[in-house]
Amino acid sequence: MPFTWVDWAIVAIVAISALISLSRGFVKEALSLVTWIIAGAVAWMFGGSLSEYLAGYIQTPSARVITGCAIMFVATLIVGAMINYLIGELVRVTGLSGTDRFLGMAFGAARGVLLVVVAVGLLSLGPVQQDGWWKESQLVPKFLLVADWSKNLILGWSSQWLASGISVPAEIPFKEQLLPMAKTPQ
Numbered sequence: 001m002p003f004t005w006v007d008w009a010i011v012a013i014v015a016i017s018a019l020i021s022l023s024r025g026f027v028k029e030a031l032s033l034v035t036w037i038i039a040g041a042v043a044w045m046f047g048g049s050l051s052e053y054l055a056g057y058i059q060t061p062s063a064r065v066i067t068g069c070a071i072m073f074v075a076t077l078i079v080g081a082m083i084n085y086l087i088g089e090l091v092r093v094t095g096l097s098g099t100d101r102f103l104g105m106a107f108g109a110a111r112g113v114l115l116v117v118v119a120v121g122l123l124s125l126g127p128v129q130q131d132g133w134w135k136e137s138q139l140v141p142k143f144l145l146v147a148d149w150s151k152n153l154i155l156g157w158s159s160q161w162l163a164s165g166i167s168v169p170a171e172i173p174f175k176e177q178l179l180p181m182a183k184t185p186q
Contacts, residue, residue, distance in 0.1 A: 006137045014112035021108025025100035028088045029107050035080030043073035113143075121147030 003011075021029045047069030051061075058064045091100050120143040128134045 001136070001138060003138055004133055004136050006133050007139045010116050010139045010143070013116055014109055017112030017115065018105045018109040021111070022101050022105040024104055025088065025091065025097065026103035026107050027091045027100050028084055029104050029111075031080070031084040031087060035077060035084060039073045039076035039080065042076045043069040047072045116143050117147045117150060120144050121151060 024032075048065055049068070050072055051064040051068035054064045054067055058067055091097060120140055123134075124144055124147065134140055
């Protein structure tokens, strides 16, 4: 059975991701991923504090928190991009670019596969399973198998974590900024 348009789209996603990473190299790709994770953490941890300084400019508390988080996220991405550039230049000067690019291609291909697994897993939750393109695809069933396995693995881990018991009550992020009367437990 020949490839359908969906199969070719999957191949294109993985190939494009691999080619982008081939051109950028592993170090830049890995640092970019780390930068995005750190930017999310910085926005989460400090966006609420920054929102207090925006009170004179933005009246709605939730809009202040969102703006504070967005500012922290973008600022961290900019700093990370500068660091990424400097380290990328260091790798280029040291002559490791061939190995770096090959490892980058492998990293990009893995990222493309992960992207397709997530997309197929999410699409499988909707009515697309009845569509002809879904049923006729050569690659969708293989990625769906990985998506189901991943989902079961994550659910198993989370159920073990929940079964182990949570000793502290869950905190609502940004409670002080969104609910001025709320007091955090000491």
